[in-house]
Amino acid sequence: SRKLIWLDCDPGHDDAIAILLAVHCPRIQLLGVSSCHGNAPLSCTHLNVLRLLHAFGAPIDVHAHRGATKPLIRPVRADPEIHGEDGLGGVEGLPSLEDPALKERYHLDGRRSATDGMAKAVKNSYLNGQKVSIVSTGPMTNVAVFLTLHPELYEAIEEIVFMGGGVGLGNRGAVAEYNILCDPEAAQIVLDCAIKKTMIPLNVTHTCIFTKEIHKSLLAGVDGQPDDDSDPSSVSKAATPLRHMLSTIILYFASSYKSTFGFNDGPPLHDPLTIAYLCHPEIFKTKRYRVDVELAGTHTTGETVVDLWNYRKLSDDDWGTGKNCLVAESVDVAAFFDLLMDCVRMTDAV
Ligand code: BDR
Ligand code: CA
Secondary structure, eight states: OOEEEEEEEOOOHHHHHHHHHHHHOTTEEEEEEEEOSSSSOHHHHHHHHHHHHHHTTOOTTSEEEBOOSSOSSSOOOOOHHHHOTTSSTTOOOOOOTTSHHHHHHHHHHTTOBHHHHHHHHHHHHHHTTOOEEEEEOSOSHHHHHHHHHOGGGGGGEEEEEEEOOOSSOOSSSSSBOHHHHHOHHHHHHHHHSSSOEEEEOHHHHTTOBOOHHHHHHHHSOTTOOOOTTOOTTOOTTOSSHHHHHHHHHHHHHHHHHHHHHOOOSOOBOOTHHHHHHHHOGGGEEEEEEOEEEOSSOSSOTTBEEEOTTOTTOOOSSOTTTSSOEEEEEEEOHHHHHHHHHHHHHHHTTO
16 A cells, blocks of 8 residues: 655755655655745745645645744744745746636645644544654654644654755755754754654765756656757756746756855755655665754754764664664665656656
C-alpha cells in the first residue's frame, strides 16, 4: 500500500518541486499540506501552497492548512535574496486567485489550521490501520507545536523526515542551515521526541544539482525526446504549460544560487529529497547519530551538532533521548532525477 504522508512546507522554489513529487509519486498518498513562515511571510507561502496544489492537479480533498506566522521564540525572517519577496519570485504560469477553481480552494481551505489538520490526518489514518509520515521542508514550528500538543499520537506517526541542517556545513551562517536557523528551538523539540527521524542535510542536497542537461530534458517534448537545440536560458520551447512553469522555477533558483552562493552548474534541489527518501529509501545511505541544535552559540546558533563519535555512548533504544536521528550521507543522484522526471511526465496529462 502507498505511504501516507503529510507535508509541511514554505514554498519556496524547491518546496514547489517537493509538492510536485508528493502529488505525483505513485508510492505516496498525500493527506494534506500545511504552510509555514520561512522563505517568505506566511501569507505568501500559504497562497503558494494553494496555487501549487492546484497547478499540479492535486485532488480537491488534499487541503492546504494554514500554519505559524512566526517562529516559537525568535523574530520572523524571510529569504528574498533566494526566493524573491513572495517566495516564488520569477515563476511564470502560476494560477491566479481570479481562477474560480482556485478561489473555491482558497475559501474552503482558508480556515483550516496546520496542527489540527495534522492531528486529524494522523488519528484517522491510525484508526484505519496505517501510520503517517510527517515531512518538513521549512522551519519546523508547526511540527514542533503539533508534537507538543499531541503526545498521544506519537505511536501513530511512522517517521519524521526533514530537510535541514548540515554536518559542519551551513548556508545562512558558517554552520547554520536556513530552515534550522529560522526556528532552532522548534527543531530541537522535534529532535527530542521519541519518534524515528531522518534528516536530509545540505551535505546531501548540494550533490543534487539541476544541471543544464536535466533542464534540457525538462524542456523536451512530452514523448521525452530531448531537443538538441533547446537552450535552458530560454523557456519558450517547453512542451507543456506546466513544464514551462517548472522551467521558470528552476531558472530563478539557478540565478539566485549563482549570484548568492556561486553555484555555476545549477541549483541544488534540497526539499524534494525528503519525498524521494520516502518513495525510495534504498537510494539513500543513512547513519544514526545523536543530533542537537546549537541554541546559544556565539558563531554557531542554528547549527545541527552531529555527534559523529557518539562520545556520550548513547544507545539505539530511544529516538528521543538516545541516538535520535538518521542522517542521510549520500543519495544516488541519477536515480533521484529519474524519479523527478517520472513525476514531471505524470503532469503532462494534467
Ligand atoms: C532550505 O532553505 C530554503 O531556501 C529551501 O526551501 C530549503 O528548504 C535550504 O537551506
Ligand atoms: Ca523549503
